[in-house]
Amino acid sequence: MADDAEFESVITDEMQAQVGKEHEGGLSEVTTTSVRMFARSVGYDDPVYYDQEVAKERGYRDLPAPPGYLGTPVFDPRNSDPTFGGRRGSGPRIQSPYTLVLNGGTDVEYFDEPIVAGDTLSSSSQLESLNERYSAALGGPMLIQVSKTTYTNQAGAVVAVMRGTGISYGPKRES
Amino acid sequence: MADQIYFEDLNEGDSIPELKKNPSTQQLVQWAAGSGDFYQIHYDTAFAQNTGLQGIIVHGALKHAFLGDLLHRMAGPEGRVKRVTCSYRGMDVPAEEYTLRGTVTRKYQEGAKNIMEVEIWGENEKGQKTTPGTGTVTLPSRA
Numbered sequence: 068m069a070d071d072a073e074f075e076s077v078i079t080d081e082m083q084a085q086v087g088k089e090h091e092g093g094l095s096e097v098t099t100t101s102v103r104m105f106a107r108s109v110g111y112d113d114p115v116y117y118d119q120e121v122a123k124e125r126g127y128r129d130l131p132a133p134p135g136y137l138g139t140p141v142f143d144p145r146n147s148d149p150t151f152g153g154r155r156g157s158g159p160r161i162q163s164p165y166t167l168v169l170n171g172g173t174d175v176e177y178f179d180e181p182i183v184a185g186d187t188l189s190s191s192s193q194l195e196s197l198n199e200r201y202s203a204a205l206g207g208p209m210l211i212q213v214s215k216t217t218y219t220n221q222a223g224a225v226v227a228v229m230r231g232t233g234i235s236y237g238p239k240r241e242s
Numbered sequence: 243m244a245d246q247i248y249f250e251d252l253n254e255g256d257s258i259p260e261l262k263k264n265p266s267t268q269q270l271v272q273w274a275a276g277s278g279d280f281y282q283i284h285y286d287t288a289f290a291q292n293t294g295l296q297g298i299i300v301h302g303a304l305k306h307a308f309l310g311d312l313l314h315r316m317a318g319p320e321g322r323v324k325r326v327t328c329s330y331r332g333m334d335v336p337a338e339e340y341t342l343r344g345t346v347t348r349k350y351q352e353g354a355k356n357i358m359e360v361e362i363w364g365e366n367e368k369g370q371k372t373t374p375g376t377g378t379v380t381l382p383s384r385a
Contacts, residue, residue: 101276108276109307110263113314125319134310134323135303139278152278167293170302172375174327181322232329237294 074208077164077239078197085161085194092190092216093147093154095138099184102130109135122183132182135175137218137227161194163210163235171211171232180224188226192216195230202236209236246318249356249381252346258360261312261342265300270336273304295333300340302330305373309362312342313377316360320382324357328375334366341365344377356381 099119106116111133114121122130132138140153148155182188195215202209211234218227252258270284282289283299290298306328313323334340341364348359357380364373 104272105276105307108269108272109304109311110269111311111314113319115319133307134314134326135307136276142278150280150282152280170330172327172329173303173306174325175306176325177323 074199074201076199077208077210078199082161082197086197087193087195089191089193090160092192094141095188095190095218096141097132097136097138097182097184097186097188099130101139102132102136102184105136106133109133127181127183129184132184132186134177137175137182137229138186138188161197161212163212164239165210165235165237166240167235167237169205169234169236171234172230173232174230176228178225178227180220180222180226182218182220182226186220186226188218188220190216190218205236207236209234246320247316247381249349249358249383250385252349252358252381254346254349256346258312258316258344258346261308261315263308263340263342264338265304265334265336265340267298267336270298270300270304273301273307277301277303279303296335298336300334300336302373305330305334305340305364306375308340308342308364309373309375309377312344312362313360313379316344316358317379317381322380323377324380325378326362326375327377328362328364328373330373332366332370332372334364334372338367347376356383 103117115125116133142152146154193215195213198211199208213230213232216229220226274280284301287297309328310326317323344360344362346358347361350357360377362375362377363371365371
């Protein structure tokens with residue numbers, strides 16, 4: 068077998084041209100029910116995520132979103148992805164030739180204005196970088212995409228910036 | 243919530259209180275509903291195996307949220323979590339103990355803010371750090 072670390076690049080000029088282009092994303096909603104559901108699913112035990120009186124005593128307008136929660140994408144079967152819930156075709160569109168995907172990492176930065184129940188967040192995304200590397204663990208090359216999404220609340224305040232690293236690998240799709 | 247930790251109470255090199263999780267398949271389903279992410283590798287064994295995995299794996303974003311919980315407990319009622327960053331270096335499976343830990347790496351003030359930077363990670367039962375990262379927390383001051 069040839070050297071495993073050698074592989075043919077799958078990054079096309081078309082893909083590279085997407086880097087840095089800003090795309091409008093969909094809306095996500097933060098509600099009392101969604102905050103409680105998210106907090107419960109992680110195992111947060113601070114009553115600030117469940118009891119509105121406690122939230123108000125601590126200076127929040129309503130239940131705050133726990134770290135990790137940036138609202139639930141507004142679902143509409145006419146244009147939402149049935150698996151991931153977000154709007155189909157929103158955000159940077161790179162068609163990786165690889166058919167398997169993994170989540171490589173998450174980075175979320177929060178700002179002074181908290182995210183609270185009652186907020187509707189709008190998002191704007193860009194593909195920040197595109198790289199590829201041989202992965203010994205995956206037994207082949209992988210394509211690494213970092214996307215940056217900025218979340219803004221209904222009052223126009225930037226409340227979070229999320230960077231997600233997406234990894235694709237494995238068999239190539241039939242073109 | 244534990245008692246409030248103040249900026250003066252922690253120094254560079256100090257460990258923060260650890261947090262243990264033991265994500266069940268039920269918790270993964272709750273997470274799917276809570277986050278809106280219904281990718282089948284997190285609840286459907288046959289689907290997961292068809293993608294080459296040995297079975298169901300814990301969502302990366304759930305492990306990121308676990309680290310958020312670790313830092314939120316450190317921040318206490320008066321502090322705030324400002325940033326949570328992690329890489330997914332290894333897969334974790336349900337029904338295994340997963341321990342979240344952290345060590346303060348930098349302590350500084352910026353304007354009125356008392357800021358702690360923390361090296362954080364989640365580790366599996368074998369002690370492998372599958373989810374290394376960093377966090378930033380603001381804490382109240384006793385002053």
